[in-house]
Amino acid sequence: MVRENPLEARGETFFLNLRFMLIITVFAGNAIEPLITRMNGMHGLYMWIFSFHMPLFVLVTGYFAKQSLNGAAGRKVLLQIGMQYLIFQSLYSALDVSLFHVNGIHHSIFAPYLLLWFLASHACWRLLMLGMGKWSKTAQIAFAVAAGVAVGYLQVDGVWFSISRTFVYLPYFVIGYHFSFAAFARLYQKYIKAAAAAASLLILAVLAISGPDIPLGWLYGNMTYMQLGAEEWYAGVYRLALYAVQITASLAFLGLVPYGLSRMTDWGRRTLYVFLLHGLVVRLAAASGIYDYVGNAAGAAIVLLTAVLFTVLLAQPAVKRLLHPLVEPSVNWMITLQRAALRRTP
Template identity: 75%
Template structure:
């Protein structure tokens, strides 16, 4: 095995480990969200998670996208993401209308249902990267940061087409797409990695001490400056400051991620199942009245343990075998129809 292929293998292992750790934080954050206004400890944990988990998830997505961005593989991935979006937007909307009844939800294919913004934005990130493919890396990143700042000035609701989050998180997709694992390993040697891990935990403490007034809307990335109450012409500077916080928090969290192959790595290959299905679990818990029984640290700890356990459960091979047609629907029939249409037009 060459040194380059060895680095690629180690990089894949590292990012699969990271992907699993991130989906744990996604599930945990969504599980504790109904309680963050009542329990300060959960609010602190929620803020800490949001300081890094979406930027890093987008970065990981960009890293894995570079092997399937162009040509036939890229078109197939775009079709599959689009089909996943249609399927789960329909399922979540139908269940919300009949069972969940979540407040402030727009039932439209142009307004992604809660967590499904990521699918809509993923399509856009891939298309944007294709459009920037002839640019230099510096130009791509400069455009991404500029667009991420500029989108906040639009006078519209940022949820439509997931336009706000698409551009706010575009810089992290670009960074992930060009990420050099070799350079990262050289930098994150034993002591640096340990310092970064300690910094991530210190950030959690700092948020607990100083972050009580940290406006979560800035970390969500889904709202324009107008919606955030920042009407000043220089509101974009606040977005740059948030980028700085997210970048530092993300670098620190990477220190917690193991390099080695483990059971976590295998679970990291099936995080899509956790991502698309965990919303059903959380919403079912909410309507069941479960949260009415959680009012102390012990109950909160059990809730978090349950979130971790459900994450592991949904990432099991058996779940993939059972729900593969739903979560990873085949698009070969769409490709065949397209080819047939092209042949008829010739």
């Protein structure tokens, strides 16, 4: 019997804890978005969340991709991502037309609907990693950073095909894929971890009290430099500076993540359900007009608490049992058809 490496098991526990904490910030960030123009504290919290949550989410995705990038497992994951994208792109678009009526949405299979950019980009990250498979780790990271900077110069809408976010966040996927938990754990011992956690809370306090007015498009990563109004030839330097800010904020947030097993670890195994379904909750809340009644700190606190409660609810095993065919559709039939077609090929 092969015994699991204790360090690998500890690393998986840490990253599952991190993944659940990040999905809380994803839900919370989307839930408070209607409030950020009305409440300075919510604007600061929103900026704090966006300073690290997507970079770290992509990093975690890259870390777990190591287990299923190549071979039959990798092909199966890509097929499932494609099915998830088609299902939820159709579902969200249909609900938007009939119920949500959100402004500024491109209703096209080639323009991922809001949060679904992550699925499109995830498939691209995997394909790019396969293409870079024979490169050194240093070359992969260098290419990813260069591509993340260069994509901003394209004279196109960065939303199409999720091209902007795919390359802007590619460095974090590559870093996650090569991430050494052993080296991280040696560094983030008691005092370093506590200092990092304190730094993250300090960043939050500074942003909440007197945060800089950074255009949110820079934090979203879905806009070109032209769309952001940065038409200087050296606009790529701004993205490099933002990478430095995001890495700093991410390293600080990692100090808040526990190493030990807990219920949160188990919930972290089902964050895909929270990610794909939470948009329905947020859109329904916005369409209901409930945000018109939120105008003070108490109301904002209730919104945040509700987001946390829904995150826990959607991460429950019962939700997975009920919605598994929708969220994780079987692609075995596609693999069977492919094998049958290959057998018939002369």
